[in-house]
């Protein structure tokens with residue numbers, strides 16, 4: 001009925017959701033079980049359930065580093081057996097099982113793991129053979145990975161919106177990227193609990209902490225009823241909007257329409273409008289009107305000065321606070337890493353890796369400008385990176401200094417000159433080669449990737465610099 005392509009998506013997704021759900025069940029049911037054992041239980045669950053007998057070819061993983069690589073043989077696959085009753089398949093057909101394996105592993109690694117079936121019993125092989133890797137491991141623009149990102153790994157979206165072509169439906173079924181998953185990690189449980197409610201939620205935090213992502217996540221969670229997301233800046237809230245809230249448009253016969261309205265900078269709602277707005281939100285709640293998600297700057301719960309008392313009591317009962325990066329110790333590198341992957345893909349580059357020094361610098365920075373600052377720094381670094389090069393601490397320092405919002409911020413260390421010879425000589429693992437190489441890199445970054453300009457800065461000719469960069473790279 002669906003056609004082969006959509007049927008495959010349907011079954012992959014069904015399997016993916018079952019796999020994720022079983023993984024959650026195993027983790028919650030046996031919290032003290034070694035994570036490796038809990039993970040490999042997936043293969044046994046698959047066997048017990050009578051779907052397929054799993055035989056491990058190899059299975060190597062490191063949960064902390066999100067490294068994973070596995071190959072399994074599947075024997076007596078029900079999907080392959082069912083298919084081959086009629087004819088020999090031209091392509092592998094164990095779609096549900098493949099989705100299950102991917103979903104189970106993705107839940108454990110908290111990143112998208114994609115399995116591919118490279119041989120299938122339905123094609124006449126004696127068994128099916130599947131290979132699993134993290135999404136990034138399949139390379140850029142892998143069509144199967146893209147399919148998983150767009151259509152399969154959407155377990156967080158409980159939307160019942162059918163696969164229509166409307167932009168609203170597409171928006172509702174957009175999956176949570178690995179970056180967004182990391183950004184929301186500290187508040188994910190809370191958001192999940194709030195997603196089901198239609199009551200207003202107040203999201204506070206410093207700018208750039210991902211408040212908008214949290215709002216979108218809540219919207220998607222309630223997408224079974226809410227189909228449209230509208231953003232309004234507090235300053236723009238007027239009596240017309242209040243009237244619209246208080247008298248919600250009746251659901252059409254076609255489908256229940258429910259809007260989510262995100263009020264950005266809710267503290268900027270004009271003081272004379274605030275009481276009207278508070279009343280309108282209350283009426284809207286009673287009438288099944290739009291859902292209100294309010295975003296406000298970070299403030300102590302006891303003092304929300306810009307809010308009128310009425311507005312405060314309507315909006316603040318359900319409150320989520322996005323922590324700033326300064327409070328996210330131990331997570332900053334993972335965030336930067338996921339952000340780098342995403343940006344590189346968007347900029348059409350092969351994602352580079354961070355050198356050890358850069359990793360340390362990223363983790364020790366407090367990032368007062370939060371994710372926005374981190375994104376700016378990474379874009380600047382990527383923009384000036386030599387193809388195939390790794391990202392050094394010096395490059396991060398330069399971008400930090402260049403993008404520092406004001407000179408006072410250099411007090412945090414980000415604005416200091418990138419190279420201090422005294423400090424360098426005293427530091428572990430110093431080498432003249434490394435220094436030489438980082439000078440070339442700094443020159444390249446400052447010259448925005450222009451080799452001639454970088455050479456001029458260093459008092460070299462273009463050819464000399466090209467030769468030296470090449471040599472430095474080889475001696476590394």
Ligand SMILES: [Zn+2]
Pocket residue numbers: 077080092093094117119120121122127128129
């Ligand atoms: Zn198969």
